[in-house]
Amino acid sequence: MDAPSTAAPIRPFAVTHRMVLAIAVPMTLAYVTTPLIGISDTAVIGQLGDAALLGAIAVGAILFDFLGTTFNFLRMGTTGLTAQAFGAEDWAEVQAVLVRALLVAAGAGLLVIALQGPILAGFLSLMGASEAVDRATRTYFQVRVVGAPLQFMNYALLGWLLGLGRAGTGLTIQFVLCAVNVALNVLLVLVWDFGVAGVAWASVAAEACALVLTLVLVARLLPKDRWPSRARIADRAQFLRMGVVNRDIMIRSLALMTAFTFFTAQGARAGDITLAANAVLLNFFLFCSFFLDGFATAAEQLAGRALGARFRPAFERAVKLSVTWGFAVAAVLSLAIFLGGGLVIDAITTAPGVREVARDYLVWAVVVPLAGVLAFEMDGVFIGATWTDDMRNMMLISLAAYFAIWAVAVPAFGNHGLWLALVTFLSMRGLTLLWRCRRRVPRAFPA
Numbered sequence: 001m002d003a004p005s006t007a008a009p010i011r012p013f014a015v016t017h018r019m020v021l022a023i024a025v026p027m028t029l030a031y032v033t034t035p036l037i038g039i040s041d042t043a044v045i046g047q048l049g050d051a052a053l054l055g056a057i058a059v060g061a062i063l064f065d066f067l068g069t070t071f072n073f074l075r076m077g078t079t080g081l082t083a084q085a086f087g088a089e090d091w092a093e094v095q096a097v098l099v100r101a102l103l104v105a106a107g108a109g110l111l112v113i114a115l116q117g118p119i120l121a122g123f124l125s126l127m128g129a130s131e132a133v134d135r136a137t138r139t140y141f142q143v144r145v146v147g148a149p150l151q152f153m154n155y156a157l158l159g160w161l162l163g164l165g166r167a168g169t170g171l172t173i174q175f176v177l178c179a180v181n182v183a184l185n186v187l188l189v190l191v192w193d194f195g196v197a198g199v200a201w202a203s204v205a206a207e208a209c210a211l212v213l214t215l216v217l218v219a220r221l222l223p224k225d226r227w228p229s230r231a232r233i234a235d236r237a238q239f240l241r242m243g244v245v246n247r248d249i250m251i252r253s254l255a256l257m258t259a260f261t262f263f264t265a266q267g268a269r270a271g272d273i274t275l276a277a278n279a280v281l282l283n284f285f286l287f288c289s290f291f292l293d294g295f296a297t298a299a300e301q302l303a304g305r306a307l308g309a310r311f312r313p314a315f316e317r318a319v320k321l322s323v324t325w326g327f328a329v330a331a332v333l334s335l336a337i338f339l340g341g342g343l344v345i346d347a348i349t350t351a352p353g354v355r356e357v358a359r360d361y362l363v364w365a366v367v368v369p370l371a372g373v374l375a376f377e378m379d380g381v382f383i384g385a386t387w388t389d390d391m392r393n394m395m396l397i398s399l400a401a402y403f404a405i406w407a408v409a410v411p412a413f414g415n416h417g418l419w420l421a422l423v424t425f426l427s428m429r430g431l432t433l434l435w436r437c438r439r440r441v442p443r444a445f446p447a
Contacts, residue, residue: 010309011087012314015321020295020302022167023294023298024297025167026170027167030174030175031293033174033175037203037206040182041057045189052135055129055136056135057140057196059129060144069256070250070253072249073253074152076159076249078101079160079383079384080245080304080384080388081163081245081386082097082159082160083163083165083301083304083384084384084386085308087306087308087310088308088310091226094163095226096233096235097242098156098218099233101160102156102157106153109151110148120142136196139196143197147207150210151207157218161214164301167297167298173217180206180210188202189202241386248389248391249388252388262403263278264282267418270418276349277358280349281358284337288333295326296326296377296379298318299318299322299323299380301384302314302322303318304384307384307444310445312445315385315441315444315445322380322381323378331370334366334367337365338366345358345362364422364423368422368423372426372429372430374430374433375426378433387440390433390440391433397428398425402422402424405420406418
């Protein structure tokens with residue numbers, strides 16, 4: 001979408017620091033709580049003293065992380081489309097986007113259930129785990145996959161709420177999801193002795209509870225007197241638009257996963273100690289991403305709303321504030337890693353060799369937040385504006401540059417070259433998106 005309809009009126013609104021923080025802070029807290037589910041799964045199963053069950057939880061988590069990342073377009077795409085309809089004050093379209101997103105999410109979940117056999121078989125063959133781990137992973141997956149439609153519908157509902165700027169509601173839902181999951185983990189595994197299946201059922205039940213709560217909260221937001229017609233919901237052009245947006249975001253997400261999977265694989269080729277050191281340092285980046293993603297979410301909502309309102313000053317202000325806050329937070333995070341990174345490394349691992357090597361490469365963990373912040377924030381802008389074709393293309397160009405630099409730098413500099421390739425990849429994504437943004441804004445907001 002380059003330009004809103006010139007027939008639609010311009011709807012001015014002010015973008016303030018408070019508006020940015022009202023979305024970014026709750027979503028940062030929501031992102032930070034997400035790993036608690038995985039920690040809870042591991043801690044509860046760890047009490048059973050069976051290494052195979054722990055391995056199954058780890059393998060199963062990787063598989064569902066992959067599925068979650070692949071289908072996260074249901075959250076991001078819905079946010080952009082909803083924000084634009086909200087900015088245009090088109091409540092019929094706001095509701096129509098919700099229904100379309102839920103239909104697509106339910107269909108995607110049912111498709112995953114239908115294809116669970118080949119998905120699981122292919123994944124287990126790639127992992128090459130022991131027979132005991134494979135058997136426990138099958139048990140875990142076959143239970144948890146039942147909740148795929150619930151999980152994907154929750155993605156769509158969260159995206160819709162964020163499109164309306166309801167980040168506080170999103171935080172509440174995430175808190176309930178985590179609390180129910182942790183409580184049921186203890187009950188089903190430690191009290192009722194359901195084993196690895198209990199962990200999976202806890203995840204399914206938590207998704208179900210979150211879905212029911214979200215639907216209740218969403219029902220209160222919907223204007224009862226402006227429900228869209230079936231024809232509006234089933235509009236072919238709008239469904240195709242949603243499909244294109246979702247397709248582009250999915251390609252972008254798969255390319256991003258490819259970059260980090262390749263990074264891990266190359267670290268493994270350098271030896272176990274280098275692999276472990278890189279994994280330790282990537283935890284710094286993961287932690288930083290929670291904060292940077294919070295401001296990217298603010299950019300999604302505000303940029304999308306401005307485009308729907310056809311008000312260029314609000315769009316430019318949203319870009320400026322989200323990027324400014326992003327760089328400020330990234331600078332603080334980089335400083336914190338510089339000052340305390342060594343202590344964190346010692347807390348994560350007790351292996352002397354890993355500690356030493358991780359310190360050798362700690363400078364890259366310091367650089368990564370500043371190198372990647374523009375990519376995070378511009379991703380948010382492009383998702384909100386639904387300029388997903390450019391987001392996809394710039395990701396693929398950056399990925400190609402990543403591989404090119406890796407091919408040259410690793411033979412010359414070893415693991416430092418691998419980190420250089422990653423940092424360049426992150427930086428190039430942000431810079432290329434900024435370049436495309438400047439080209440697209442005049443077309444999106446014609447005089």
